[in-house]
Amino acid sequence: MIPEYFVFLGIALNLTSYIIYIASISKDHAKPNLVSWFIWMLAPFIAVFFQLEAGAGLSVFPVFMAGFGPLLIIVAASLIKKAFWKLNTFDIFCGVLALLSLVIYIFTHNLAVSIFFAILADALAFIPTMVKSWTFPETESHYAYSFSIISNTIGLLIIKNWSFTIYSFSIYLIIANVIMTLILFRSKFSRS
Numbered sequence: 001m002i003p004e005y006f007v008f009l010g011i012a013l014n015l016t017s018y019i020i021y022i023a024s025i026s027k028d029h030a031k032p033n034l035v036s037w038f039i040w041m042l043a044p045f046i047a048v049f050f051q052l053e054a055g056a057g058l059s060v061f062p063v064f065m066a067g068f069g070p071l072l073i074i075v076a077a078s079l080i081k082k083a084f085w086k087l088n089t090f091d092i093f094c095g096v097l098a099l100l101s102l103v104i105y106i107f108t109h110n111l112a113v114s115i116f117f118a119i120l121a122d123a124l125a126f127i128p129t130m131v132k133s134w135t136f137p138e139t140e141s142h143y144a145y146s147f148s149i150i151s152n153t154i155g156l157l158i159i160k161n162w163s164f165t166i167y168s169f170s171i172y173l174i175i176a177n178v179i180m181t182l183i184l185f186r187s188k189f190s191r192s
Contacts, residue, residue: 002157004058010151014065017147021069022076024141031085031139032077033132035095039125041070043102047118047169054111054165062148062155063169069144085139091128098124111165119172126176133183145180148173 024030044067051060077083098121105117133140152170159167 001160002154004158006154007058007061007158010062010154011065013147014062014069014151017143018069018072020143021073021141024143025073025077025080025083028082029138030141031083032073033085033087033091033129034074034077035087035091035098036125036129037070037073037077039095039098039102039121041067041074043067043098043105043118043122043125044070044169046102046106047115050111050114050118051166051169054163055161056166057160058158060155062151063173065151066148066173073144085132087128090131094124094127098122115165115168119169122169122172123176126180130180130183133180137184137186140184142181142184145177145184148177149181152177 021030021032025032044063048060048064048067051063101117101121101124105114105121108114108117129140152173155170156167156174
């Protein structure tokens with residue numbers, strides 16, 4: 001276990017990555033998928049509430065940042081003309097399933113089951129952006145995803161009370177962001 005104040009390094013990394021992503025949006029490079037980013041904002045905010053209820057301390061900050069950053073991206077993309085990725089039926093289908101998972105998550109009275117549905121909702125939101133990134137990698141910036149790996153790893157390393165409800169969302173975020181980063185770097189290496 002590392003000292004809790006290391007969480008602030010993770011927060012700084014997350015904020016930096018979101019600023020880079022917003023700059024990429026303003027340069028007409030990144031085109032965020034509204035379905036993904038909306039769920040990515042909502043699910044972590046709800047997860048933070050349940051993690052705090054379970055007794056999490058500063059280790060909850062990376063999960064909070066996982067929701068706060070998407071909020072910043074949604075606001076920035078709303079202010080920039082042509083910033084959003086055009087949604088299709090598959091995106092909306094994933095979004096509806098994610099929202100349904102969030103509803104189950106909120107009304108389940110078992111913290112472990114609630115966290116499972118939060119993870120499911122977030123994963124369903126990840127699918128449209130992963131599909132878009134596989135086909136059109138130039139519409140994404142890897143920084144938000146790769147920095148999230150580091151931030152959530154720091155969050156795990158400061159946990160004092162290892163229970164599923166406290167560590168599970170961070171582990172999921174690490175795995176999902178590793179996959180997303182690999183998708184984005186795959187395209188860079190295949191062009192070389």
